[in-house]
Amino acid sequence: MLTFLASIALLILGYMFYGRVVDRIFGIDSNNETPAYTKADGLDYMPMPWWKGWLIQLLNIAGLGPIYGALMGALYGPVAFIWIVVGCIFAGAVHDYFSGMMSLRHGGAQYPALVGRYLGKNVKIITNVVSLVLMILVAAAFTAGPAQLIAQLTPISFSAALVIIFVYFLLATVLPVNQVIGRIYPLFGAILIFMAVAIAGALLFSGKPIPNVTLENLHPGELPIWPLLMVTVSCGAISGFHCTQSPIIARTLKNERDGRKVFYGAMIGEGVIALIWAAAGMTFFGGTAGLQEAIAAGGPGGVVNEISTSLLGQLGGILAILGVIILPITTGDTALRSSRMILEELVGAKNENANLKQALLYSIPVTIPAFYLSTIDYSFLWRYVGWSNQLVAAVTLWAATVYCLRHGKFHWVCGIPALFMTGVVSTYIFYAPEGFKLSYQTSMMIGTVITLIVTAWYIQQIRRHQQKLETKVAA
Template sequence: MVTFIASIVLLIVGYMIYSKVVEKAFSIDDSRQTPAYTVNDGMDYVPMSWWKGWLIQLLNIAGLGPIFGAVAGALYGPVAFIWIVVGAIFAGGVHDYFSGMLSLKHKGAQFPEIVGKYLGPFAKKSIIGVSLILMILVTAAFTAGPAQLLAQVTPLSFIGAIFVVFAYFFISAILPINKIIGRIYPIFGAVIIIMAVAIGAVLVFGNYTIPNLTLSNMHPGELPVWPLLMVTISCGAISGFHSTQSPIVSRTMKKESEGRKIFYGAMIGEGVIALIWAAAGMTFFGGTGGLQSALAAGGPAGVINEMSTTMLGTVGGVLAILAIIILPITTGDTALRSSRMIVMDAVSKWIDPDKKGTVIMATVLLGTPAFLLSMIDYTFLWRYVGGTNQITATIMLWVVVSYLLKEGRAHAHYIAGIPALFMTGVVTTYFVFAPEGLNLDYTISLIIGGALTFGVFLLYVRQIIRHKEIAAKNLVLE
């Protein structure tokens, strides 16, 4: 119990203190007009209040991610608390804030455009493919799950439910952001918040004993924490998917000072939600062994449904069904919208991105492969979503490092450089070790991952020295 409460307090304190450090590194200026006013196309660029932006951002980046991922991450034991707290404050918050604010700085630019600006044209072309693959995989993965439940609780067949879900995706992706997303997301956002608060309250005040972090129970499982925990719990700590979603909200912001509340604040909010569900997973089933059996029997959806129904009664069961249906859908629709925006930005030199026909055509072209992938086993898709997701996060952190160095803020590069090196170690080791990667021996994977990360570290140091030399020359010339 003490570890759980302390973790939530640390997240709140992290927002109050460290988010201001991150904001200072960016250097906001509310006298600059935001793209919501300078572009204002009535489609993606529409001024909205910061609290709506926060709720949209929270739902975009959360969905079932901090619930399913946190419950699966609970298998690693109380060490998951450390990763969520440290990851959200020092990695995820930095990642999300800068992905949103750099988009704002460059007229609502999409993630690949930002990568190209700070890491070069080759990186931009490469990341367009990676981003689109991630968006299509997420759209597909967040379709099959709710479709299966819809087929169970309605007369619809599984295929019919998929058609219904994709019909909503399509409509949501082609309509102005304030028509559907701006109106219903705050309501759906309330669902995920109410569920988390209610489960958290029952854990704290009910007859439950949340395990504390000790040396003996830090990690009771057999799977290696490094790097699997950092890929299993992404939403709630750091997730590259967020960098593709932040531009949706950056195009609606009224002033730059709202960024800390919207982007960093939503990441901390997601961290709190992840903490609650991770604690519930460790506690409700009597330990990681019971949780593992429950996951094997009913999957994440079954586990969430059982915990919600037992801990919250009939209301909890209704909320669980709503969450398992609604929350993934509200991630899938913005994933499709983001992929449409990425493609249209990439080809804007050759087509008119403001034409309704262009919007519809791009949505159909990107929605088709996602629709087809949703017909296969979506648990298979998640094996590839996790790794691709964290590669994207790592790239975004290196973009932030490049931005800070190029802007002459070398004193602040560490706020992104340290988590970037950490995540470089995660993704290199993961893809050498994981079954969907090279599937090598764990010890060999650690050696290779460590060597690659050290090589990146040397390149990082070289760039720091180079920028210091440039700054010194400029100072002499002045």
């Protein structure tokens, strides 16, 4: 129990202190006029209160991610606490903050545009493809589950439920951000927070011993911690999907000083939620072996339902059902909204001409494939989402690193987690079943070599930008 409480305290302290450090490094200017005013279009660019932006951002990046991912990560044992805390403070929150604030500084630009500006056009092309595929897969994956549950609980068929959900998706994608997302997301965000807090309180008073941190790998399947844990627990530690969502809120912030509260703060909030569910998974089933049996029997959704119902009674059951239906849907709709915004930016659509017709035009190309994938067994594709998600996170951190280098800022705040995530994704793809399926030792060697090569590139970038800055100062 002590470790669990200390971990939550560390996350809060991380926001209070390290979040301020990151804010200072970025160099906010509260006198800068934000895109919400300079590019106001009545659709995506419009000012909203920071607290509403925080709740929307939390729901955008969270959904069921910090619940399901944390439960799967809990199979490794209390070592998952370490990854959630350290990853969230020094990698995930930094990633989310810089992706949001860089977007803010560049007129609400989307992630691929930022990558192109700082890492080059070739990387931008790849990033556009990876980002759109990732979000289409996310939208499809987070639709099929809720539709199946709706079909089980109501007379509505699975196909009809899918149609209803995608009609909502289109409305949330094309209507002004304050009409659907701005109105219902704060409420759903509050449900997510209440659910986590209720579980935490019930867990602390349940009398069950919450395990303390150990570096021992307790995974029943004896899967290695590195790099699998870092891909399994993405939401709650660091997730590339978040950088695709940050521009939605960057276009609504009233002042740059709200960036730390919204972007860094939402990631810390997600980390707390992930900690609670990881602790619940380890504790409720008496260890990782019991948790694995429960997941095998009913999947993560069944585990959430069993924990919620047992700890919170009828209220828990209602919360579990609401969570499994509502939370993934609110991830799917913003995934498609971001896809629509990326397509608009890709073809150069002008925001001053923004209207429902234009928004609908750019929503259809991403909605149709998402709908199709939600109707078939595409699990073989979904296996690649974890790796591509963390690849996007690594690329975002490298773009932020180059941003800092160009502006003479303390680049290590982004560079160190970028190197770490480079090691994660380069090792994972060679070892994982959906990758090259090489031996663990071989994958570790290849991952190390790739990371060293990228490190050499990083050092070269440092020297090049230092020379540029020195030349500029001398001139």
